Amino acid sequence: MATTTHETGTVRSGDVTLFYRRFGTPGGLPVLIAHGANYYDSHDWIEVASALAGGREIVAYDMRGFGESSWSASKDYSHDAQLADVAALIDHLGWSKTVFMGHSRGGGVALLAAARLEGRAAALVLVDYSPAGGGHAPAPAGAKATIFPSAASALDAMSRDKAATTPARLDMILKPVPGGFVFRSRDPDFANAVPTTPGWSAKIAAPEMWAELARVGPPTLIVRALRGANYTHEILARVRSEFPRVVVNELEAGHDVAGGAPRALIASVHHFLATRVER
Numbered sequence: 580m581a582t583t584t585h586e587t588g589t590v591r592s593g594d595v596t597l598f599y600r601r602f603g604t605p606g607g608l609p610v611l612i613a614h615g616a617n618y619y620d621s622h623d624w625i626e627v628a629s630a631l632a633g634g635r636e637i638v639a640y641d642m643r644g645f646g647e648s649s650w651s652a653s654k655d656y657s658h659d660a661q662l663a664d665v666a667a668l669i670d671h672l673g674w675s676k677t678v679f680m681g682h683s684r685g686g687g688v689a690l691l692a693a694a695r696l697e698g699r700a701a702a703l704v705l706v707d708y709s710p711a712g713g714g715h716a717p718a719p720a721g722a723k724a725t726i727f728p729s730a731a732s733a734l735d736a737m738s739r740d741k742a743a744t745t746p747a748r749l750d751m752i753l754k755p756v757p758g759g760f761v762f763r764s765r766d767p768d769f770a771n772a773v774p775t776t777p778g779w780s781a782k783i784a785a786p787e788m789w790a791e792l793a794r795v796g797p798p799t800l801i802v803r804a805l806r807g808a809n810y811t812h813e814i815l816a817r818v819r820s821e822f823p824r825v826v827v828n829e830l831e832a833g834h835d836v837a838g839g840a841p842r843a844l845i846a847s848v849h850h851f852l853a854t855r856v857e858r
Contacts, residue, residue: 583629592667593660598647599640599668600625603632607857608701609674611665611692612639615683616769617738618752618762619835620646627837630845640668642685644766651766654720655774658691658783665692669699678856680704680848682837683738683809687712687788694794695783702856703799704848706836709809710788711817718770724761727753733760740832740839792822798855799825802847807834826851 586601600621610631612624621639628637641648643664644656651660665688669677678701681689686708693700727733733753734741754763773779792799801818803810818825828847832840 583625585625585629590667590671592643592664594652594655595643595664596649597640597643597664597668599638600628601672602628602637602639603635605636607635608676608678608852609636609638609672610678610680610704611669611674611689612637613642613665613679613681613685613688614639614645615685615738615834616645616765617683617736618765619682619685619739620764622646622748622751623835624837626841627845627848630841631848636672636674638668638672642688644769646764650768651774653774653776654766654768654771655776655779656766656769656771657774657781658772658786659781660774661688662691662695662783666696666699669696675699676701678702678704678852680706681708682706683708683834690788690791690795691783691786693797693799694791700795700797702797702852703795704802704851705800706802706844707804707807707809707832707834708801709814710792711814712788712809718768718772720768720771720773720775722767722771724767726756726759726761728759730760733762738834740835743835743838789817789821792825798851800848800851800855801825801827802836802844803827803829804832804834804836804840805829806832807836809834826855 620641624639628639644650679689679692686705693703753760830843
């Protein structure tokens with residue numbers, strides 16, 4: 580039976596300190612999990628990560644500006660920074676080959692890592708992330724935290740599975756302020772794609788994610804949430820026609836697959852790794 584016991588650690592990357600949770604022991608190919616943005620962090624992947632960790636290491640990390648990772652002083656949430664964070668993590672962990680796995684916005688990070696970190700990807704798993712959504716859209720720095728009048732209204736604004744979000748977890752996510760609640764551990768500038776550093780220029784600017792998917796050579800799994808909104812029939816048809824090597828599993832779940840359908844997700848990833856990656 581899987582245990583949720585795990586180690587935690589940190590690693591420095593650029594102007595942030597990244598927090599991560601480490602499950603399992605070395606053996607099979609390790610898996611790096613990147614969470615979504617609205618609102619998730621590594622805590623939401625404890626059940627899935629611990630179940631996948633039999634005979635392998637699984638690390639779920641908090642992306643810069645989220646959870647227990649620090650906020651970027653230069654407001655650098657660019658694709659370059661996100662990719663550098665992944666490289667710093669797997670170097671710190673001593674992993675030469677990695678299964679990159681990401682949910683929602685974290686799927687975009689995982690996709691870029693699999694496409695751009697040459698020779699480091701063993702496989703790619705995208706959990707209700709669609710390449711049609713592109714990378715994260717640029718937003719100027721200086722955003723203010725949204726104040727929600729109640730915890731219930733804040734939960735309504737999230738894409739979390741409501742039945743799986745306990746009051747204790749909601750207390751971890753939200754901070755009381757005058758007039759209501761704000762997200763406790765998410766930088767309001769998390770969507771800023773251009774840091775405030777003078778003279779900075781992007782190496783990865785507005786990537787076309789279909790093209791990034793075409794660059795990925797290792798086995799790829801897309802987990803589609805049937806009650807999610809990220810995959811229209813047209814997008815699914817394009818995946819199947821242009822990327823026949825990509826495995827598509829459809830699960831009865833909303834966007835928060837790890838929260839709402841963890842057992843089905845665990846089974847899907849287990850089967851993919853056993854039959855397509857480590858056979």
